[in-house]
Amino acid sequence: MKHHRAAVLTALLVSIAVATARASSHREAPLISQDPTADNTDVYAFVSPADPGKVTLISNFIPLEAPSGGPNFFKFDDNVLYEIHVDNNGDAVEDITFQFRFTTEVRNGSTFLYNVGPVTSLDSPNLIVVQRYTLTRVKGGRGSANRETLATGLLTAPNNVGINSMPSYPSLAAQAVQSLAGGIKVFAGQREDGFYVDLSRVFDLLQVTRGTPRDGVAGFNVHTIAVEVPIEQLTRSGTRPTSLTDPAAVIGVWSTASRPAVSVLRPGGRESRGEFVQVSRLGNPLVNEVVIPRGMKDAFNASEPKDDAQFAQFVTDPEVGRLLTALFGLRVPPPPRNDLVQVFLTGIPGLTQPPGVKAAEELRLNVAVPPNRGTPNRLGVLGGDLAGYPNGRRVGVDVVDIALTAVSGILVPGFGVMLGDGVDGNDAPYLDAFPYLGTPHPGNQ
Amino acid sequence: MTTTLALLVLALSVPTPSPSLASASADALREKIRTLEARAQEAPAEAKAWKELVVAWRGLARLSGDPACDDEAWKALSAALRAEPDDYEALALKGWVQAARHDFEGAVVSARAAMALRPGDAWNHGVLADALTELGRYDEAVAAVERMMRLRPGVGAYSRAAHLRAVHGDREGAIELMQMAVEASGPSDPEGLAWCRVMLGLELQGRGDHAAAREQYSRALEVAPGYHLALFHLAESQAATGELAAAIETLERLDSPQASASVAAALGDLHAAAGRPEVAARFYRRVDAVAALRDPSRAEPRWLARFYADQGRNLDEATLLVRAELKTHQDVETWDGLAWVLYRAGRYDEARAASDHALAPGIVDARLLYHRGLIEAALAQRGPARASLEKALALRSLWPQERTRAEAALEAVR
Numbered sequence: 001m002k003h004h005r006a007a008v009l010t011a012l013l014v015s016i017a018v019a020t021a022r023a024s025s026h027r028e029a030p031l032i033s034q035d036p037t038a039d040n041t042d043v044y045a046f047v048s049p050a051d052p053g054k055v056t057l058i059s060n061f062i063p064l065e066a067p068s069g070g071p072n073f074f075k076f077d078d079n080v081l082y083e084i085h086v087d088n089n090g091d092a093v094e095d096i097t098f099q100f101r102f103t104t105e106v107r108n109g110s111t112f113l114y115n116v117g118p119v120t121s122l123d124s125p126n127l128i129v130v131q132r133y134t135l136t137r138v139k140g141g142r143g144s145a146n147r148e149t150l151a152t153g154l155l156t157a158p159n160n161v162g163i164n165s166m167p168s169y170p171s172l173a174a175q176a177v178q179s180l181a182g183g184i185k186v187f188a189g190q191r192e193d194g195f196y197v198d199l200s201r202v203f204d205l206l207q208v209t210r211g212t213p214r215d216g217v218a219g220f221n222v223h224t225i226a227v228e229v230p231i232e233q234l235t236r237s238g239t240r241p242t243s244l245t246d247p248a249a250v251i252g253v254w255s256t257a258s259r260p261a262v263s264v265l266r267p268g269g270r271e272s273r274g275e276f277v278q279v280s281r282l283g284n285p286l287v288n289e290v291v292i293p294r295g296m297k298d299a300f301n302a303s304e305p306k307d308d309a310q311f312a313q314f315v316t317d318p319e320v321g322r323l324l325t326a327l328f329g330l331r332v333p334p335p336p337r338n339d340l341v342q343v344f345l346t347g348i349p350g351l352t353q354p355p356g357v358k359a360a361e362e363l364r365l366n367v368a369v370p371p372n373r374g375t376p377n378r379l380g381v382l383g384g385d386l387a388g389y390p391n392g393r394r395v396g397v398d399v400v401d402i403a404l405t406a407v408s409g410i411l412v413p414g415f416g417v418m419l420g421d422g423v424d425g426n427d428a429p430y431l432d433a434f435p436y437l438g439t440p441h442p443g444n445q
Numbered sequence: 446m447t448t449t450l451a452l453l454v455l456a457l458s459v460p461t462p463s464p465s466l467a468s469a470s471a472d473a474l475r476e477k478i479r480t481l482e483a484r485a486q487e488a489p490a491e492a493k494a495w496k497e498l499v500v501a502w503r504g505l506a507r508l509s510g511d512p513a514c515d516d517e518a519w520k521a522l523s524a525a526l527r528a529e530p531d532d533y534e535a536l537a538l539k540g541w542v543q544a545a546r547h548d549f550e551g552a553v554v555s556a557r558a559a560m561a562l563r564p565g566d567a568w569n570h571g572v573l574a575d576a577l578t579e580l581g582r583y584d585e586a587v588a589a590v591e592r593m594m595r596l597r598p599g600v601g602a603y604s605r606a607a608h609l610r611a612v613h614g615d616r617e618g619a620i621e622l623m624q625m626a627v628e629a630s631g632p633s634d635p636e637g638l639a640w641c642r643v644m645l646g647l648e649l650q651g652r653g654d655h656a657a658a659r660e661q662y663s664r665a666l667e668v669a670p671g672y673h674l675a676l677f678h679l680a681e682s683q684a685a686t687g688e689l690a691a692a693i694e695t696l697e698r699l700d701s702p703q704a705s706a707s708v709a710a711a712l713g714d715l716h717a718a719a720g721r722p723e724v725a726a727r728f729y730r731r732v733d734a735v736a737a738l739r740d741p742s743r744a745e746p747r748w749l750a751r752f753y754a755d756q757g758r759n760l761d762e763a764t765l766l767v768r769a770e771l772k773t774h775q776d777v778e779t780w781d782g783l784a785w786v787l788y789r790a791g792r793y794d795e796a797r798a799a800s801d802h803a804l805a806p807g808i809v810d811a812r813l814l815y816h817r818g819l820i821e822a823a824l825a826q827r828g829p830a831r832a833s834l835e836k837a838l839a840l841r842s843l844w845p846q847e848r849t850r851a852e853a854a855l856e857a858v859r
Contacts, residue, residue: 035599036631062631077628259598259629264587264606266618277598295533298597299565 037077038257040282045253046394049371050433059255065221067441076102087252088236090354092306097138122155157189162444185228191437198421213422221440250354252362254283285399305360339411365392495525540572552576567597581775614807639669653841706735706744718845811840
């Protein structure tokens with residue numbers, strides 16, 4: 001959901017068209033700048049359709065990767081700590097965290113190429129830029145010493161630079177799906193962006209009803225971290241719940257990215273890297289983007305779910321709701337919007353609300369709901385498909401339409417209409433097995 | 446990406462995100478501005494469209510280098526604040542626009558006021574740090590970036606910290622941080638990535654590491670073809686290593702009738718160094734013609750003063766230009782500009798005092814040391830002059846004319 005920003009800023013700030021050279025009269029460092037390598041775009045959590053005893057957790061970074069990225073290829077940032085968190089008892093504190101840390105190897109010194117010949121395996125000597133990663137599982141809250149390195153030196157799937165370099169990209173990328181002890185699978189690397197939205201309709205004053213719909217993120221890729229984990233390794237009971245009402249059945253999921261703070265000066269050349277500071281946080285789609293107001297975003301991105309009471313007012317009286325009224329004369333439920341609190345903060349009673357839940361922005365998944373392997377409904381729960389958003393989020397679900405419709409008040413008797421951005425599906429196929437997100441668009445066809 | 450203005454900027458969305466830089470043209474922005482102006486006129490009592498106009502005009506200012514755009518940004522901002530005097534976003538934008546218009550004192554006040562409203566927004570700390578840096582209030586600037594870093598480490602905080610390290614003489618530390626800034630950037634933000642690479646290149650060049658610097662410039666040009674800063678500093682690097690023909694070729698890519706005076710002056714210097722004084726004179730006449738227009742976007746006052754000092758002419762005017770600049774702008778470069786102008790005017794004691802100001806934070810820069818060395822030599826301080834000039838030459842980043850003069854002066858004080 002955060003994709004749109006990159007495009008806009010690029011359009012706005014690019015100074016390439018400058019015909020006249022001009023030594024800047026003062027130094028203007030990026031301020032409206034992006035942080036794409038730590039920019040969390042989408043989080044998914046769902047019971048794996050191809051392996052229903054497991055849950056797939058996915059987090060995407062680096063918005064709007066143009067396939068023809070040229071020699072400046074996309075990669076994870078070695079300085080960033082990427083994490084996917086799971087709260088399995090509803091107390092708004094992580095109980096299990098999967099940490100990804102990357103290291104980049106540039107072979108053949110400084111060359112501008114990404115590869116020097118056909119690449120058919122992940123460790124091909126023809127690949128010049130190779131990223132490896134370490135996967136660590138942390139049990140307990142932040143700073144817990146209960147850490148276990150699940151794997152090191154794992155290879156990422158490279159960028160899909162094109163058919164000449166990578167004649168069979170799908171099988172190359174499949175090598176990056178690693179099976180670890182305990183039935184865990186992991187993947188990191190480039191994927192097709194499975195999100196779809198009409199950016200201008202949703203974000204340019206919510207022009208939901210005008211013009212021809214157009215998927216604004218069609219044709220772009222992202223970088224994905226994904227783990228598939230047996231359900232009993234994620235629940236608080238250590239078992240696989242089979243009843244919707246099992247108190248252990250609901251897990252809450254969110255993802256973060258953190259960067260090291262660095263001391264500005266370093267007298268005597270001493271080590272200057274300090275603590276990791278969380279710079280990006282994402283659970284439910286749309287909350288960070290649309291619900292949290294400007295001026296609060298840095299604070300939200302740095303925050304932890306346990307402190308989310310400070311943001312509750314933006315959910316109980318969202319600006320988007322007021323906009324729907326102002327622009328379309330739509331009668332939305334009056335604040336406080338407890339219906340939206342359930343969608344975004346506490347989970348829906350009887351489906352995604354754990355007993356004794358503490359309100360917090362987490363993507364909540366009831367793992368006892370079996371995956372829909374027949375005909376998944378794009379509108380998820382609103383379309384009668386309990387295995388879709390807001391019960392977790394599987395690939396392909398139309399979260400934009402669901403969220404807009406929810407804001408219109410569909411969950412409150414007497415309110416709500418079906419709203420949509422007019423874009424009802426993705427521009428590329430998904431995979432039917434882990435990591436589920438599709439093959440990235442190639443750099444050349 | 447999480448700044449205050451993310452959603453504000455969004456509303457300016459060009460609906461087709463395109464990887465092609467060429468499409469992100471100033472024309473599209475001008476059209477957006479027309480639309481927004483119409484919207485603002487429809488609802489002048491609402492801040493929203495005015496604020497979007499501020500961002501659009503600032504964007505166009507960056508694209509075109511035309512300071513008139515920042516005057517328009519200021520008008521739009523004033524309208525936004527007239528409409529909604531307590532609007533947080535408008536208040537946060539205020540310091541940004543003020544700094545762009547070189548009202549650095551005003552920017553400090555505005556940034557602090559906005560900060561009081563939303564202490565957790567890293568944006569205001571960045572605006573504050575930039576203004577303090579231009580004012581030469583480096584200790585306070587360091588504190589502002591420390592706060593920005595705690596709120597949101599990333600390109601913005603890393604690149605600002607890198608500059609402050611360089612000002613304090615820690616070039617290696619600056620390089621480390623600019624590398625982190627480059628890593629944090631990405632091709633989806635071509636302007637940001639190219640800017641970071643050029644700044645990294647400049648630090649590498651500053652220690653005489655020309656091969657590494659040029660790799661950064663080349664990579665900046667790959668992601669942002671024709672990027673003027675990359676071409677200009679690439680030419681500087683080529684000039685510093687005596688590759689005059691290559692440097693001229695690079696600069697010719699930037700040259701046009703509308704080009705800034707600095708391009709013409711650099712071409713003049715290169716032709717002079719290559720033994721073509723008539724060609725050089727032609728370029729210098731162009732500089733004079735541009736200077737006569739008194740258009741700061743094409744001949745920045747501080748730069749023009751240094752040009753006159755390099756040429757040893759118009760020194761009274763040059764002194765006035767720098768002194769005027771110093772009223773609002775007290776960073777190390779402006780003090781060095783004053784030192785150099787005064788030295789050329791034969792006012793050596795005053796020149797040394799200005800140079801003291803320039804070097805006070807500890808910066809190690811070939812040009813500043815070269816100016817220092819000549820001043821010390823003129824004051825018959827042979828030991829210090831020798832040390833300054835040797836250090837300046839060892840950094841291998843002076844222009845040909847500067848190098849020749851530095852070598853001659855060093856010979857004289859040996």
